[in-house]
Amino acid sequence: MDQAAPRVALFATCLVDLIRPRIGFAAVAALEAAGCAVIVPDGQTCCGQPALNSGDRDNAAAIAKRMIALLEPYEHIVVPSGSCAGTIRCHYPELFEHDAEWGPRADALAARTFEIMAYLDEVRGWRPEGVTLDATAAYHDSCSGLRELGIKRQPRRLLGAIDGLALTPLAGEETCCGFGGTFCVKYPAISNAIVEEKAQAIEATGADLLLAGDLGCLMNMAGKLNRRGAPVRAFHAIELIAGMGDGPAIGEER
Structure with missing residues (x-):
């Protein structure tokens, strides 16, 4: 690895770690292809988003302090999730805006934290090379990434470099899917x-x-697509960008 390569900490997120580690491996592959030295810091936990969304600011702040201390040694922090990246970039500074010690540290970390597709596109100026996938895809813009971080064009530019992949318009592509973190638990109907x-x-x-x-x-x-019997396979965009779109789709792992 080039000595000038940025030291990037991958914040994997809870769901990726527990449900779909493949996304984490794809993120590492793409970042390394973009010239980064990738570290996955030991000891990373939840970013505190569920506690924060539920109004438990004390526990959210305690988790945030731990993550700030863990991640602040790294040049850049990259996250394969708009909602978790948004928590660090947008909500950590809000949590500590009146804290003389932790406020500046939260601000500094926020400025160095990026959603992965924005990082690859805007910071590294990278495009996947030699990736081919003959398929048609619809893209859903997740709420936090879109509204907090402005993630819209970046994934489409990266996906546009994949030979054979065609993106088709999706009606309501910016409309919430109904997940909303704890929303789906509190209001299932x-x-x-x-x-x-x-x-x-x-x-x-x-x-x-x-x-x-x-x-x-x-x-x-x-x-929901599976329960409806729809022949549509779901992937995190970084999986395709990293050339891993030929593996099991979400929900197909055994």
Whole structure:
């Protein structure tokens, strides 16, 4: 690895670690292809998003302090999730805005934290090379990535470099899928109605694949598509970008 390569800490996220480690391996592969020295820091845990979303600011702050101390030695922190990246970039500074010690540390970490597709596209200026996949895909813009971080064009530019992959328009591509973290637990009937509409829109595209940048959203949509018997396979976009789009889709692992 080039000595000038940035030292990038991969914050894997809970869902990737527990449900779909393949996304983490794809993230490492893509970052290394983009010239980064990738470290996966030991001891990383939840970013605190569930506690924060539930109004438990004390526990969210305690978790955030631990993660700030763990991640601040690294030049860049890259996250394969818009919601977790948004928690660090947008909400850590809010948690500590009146804290003379932790506020500046949270601000500094936030400025060096990126959602992975934004990092590859905007910071590294990288495009996948030699990746081929003959398929049609619909892309869902997950809420936190889109609204907190402006993740929209970046994944489409990266996916556009994959030979044979065609992106087809998805009606309501910016509309919530109904997951919403703890929302789907607190309001299951509403969540189910929302994802039912989303699944119908995905099926109407005739796409082979469903892509997004947040595993929680993908699990929600893939589960509904599977229960409907729809022949649409779901992947995190970084899996395709890293050339891993020929493996098992979300929900197909055994």
